Amino acid sequence: MITAQVRGFDRARAAELARAGEHDAAVRILDGLGRDPDTLDLLARVHAQRGDFAAAAEVWSEVLAQDPTNPSALAGTKLITAITEGKRRARPLPLAVIGSTAVVVAALAGVLMAQQQTPAPPPLPTAAPPSPATQSAAVTPDPREAALRSLMTELAGADVRLEQHDDGVRVVFQRGMFLPDSTELSQEGRGQLERWGRLLRGKEVRVTVLGHGVVVPGGPTTGGSATALARAAAAVEVLADAGEQPATTFAARSADQTEAPHADGNPAVNRTVSLLVEPR
Structure with missing residues (x-):
């Protein structure tokens, strides 16, 4: 039987593999950890990170079948729907590995690229530099x-x-x-x-x-x-x-x-x- 701590470590290892671009290896690890919501959420993110939106949506649907209010699955499903319907560009999805003993958050190395790039807006007119007196008055604490x-x-x-x-x-x-x-x-x-x-x-x-x-x-x-x-x-x-x-x-x-x-x-x-x- 896999303990919660071991499962957390394995999820962390899968996240590191996905960040390194080894998605198949990450999926193999996650498939062996059971079907709890935290593992499934990470599995869906790995699928989404490699561009398999259909697989990601299917796994998040499984999460929602267990927990209809799961915020991560709801947000992921909404994002995937918007991407596949062309309503928004694909963007990076963070990998969140959540266990009973730890949370490991890793930024994805890859970026889900859209098929078309939105053209950059024209540059705004450049205003004249403020006077020293104006600059002094405009300084505010960070x-x-x-x-x-x-x-x-x-x-x-x-x-x-x-x-x-x-x-x-x-x-x-x-x-x-x-x-x-x-x-x-x-x-x-x-x-x-x-x-x-x-x-x-x-x-x-x-x-x-x-x-x-x-x-x-x-x-x-x-x-x-x-x-x-x-x-x-x-x-x-x-x-x-x-x-x-x-x-x-x-x-x-x-x-x-x-x-x-x-x-x-x-x-x-x-x-x-x-x-x-x-x-x-």
Whole structure:
């Protein structure tokens, strides 16, 4: 019997294959995971991403037979209908892998291209540049920049290092969380995540959990790893439980080996996860 955690990992692997253009391999994995709505939704997206709209519509219909109000299937079916009827151009469809322990969201590498391109509109007339006085009066604060600064203040703590990026605030834990060569949390690691689960509860943010692995001799040096993904999934469970939120509130993925949170390469502190917190 396939456990929910294993099913979540397999869905994540299928999403990565689809993103790399290996759609047939992704479909084979998904066909073996059962017919639950989350697996079927991803299967429909893979079909749509490779341009098989009929297959995508059929699979989403199966989702709606189980759950007539499923928002993803309703939106997907509506989009496919509009595309096939020529009412709108095809566009990229994101792959969302949803499991009871993790959510893995991956942007598709390919783009569903329309048969005809809409001609670009003529350029608008160029207005004369404003005077320095006008420019000064027109400057307004960037609301996202202000939100990021506020988030940095709210998340500051002695046990973490915060890094502000354009897409959010990265939370780097100063101490390791997992036992050696394991995806099992240490007692201290679990405690750190429980505190952060409570801290994040109720905040208007999106949280991506990045699992980290230690590069071993002879092992891959890029591309992420199953161990890192399993660590992210384990962290999601604790964050969700402590914050009294569904696990699907969080996204989980394997960080690349080059994204080690601590550059000194110390395995003890790099057996961990980091968080990317983005204001909504």
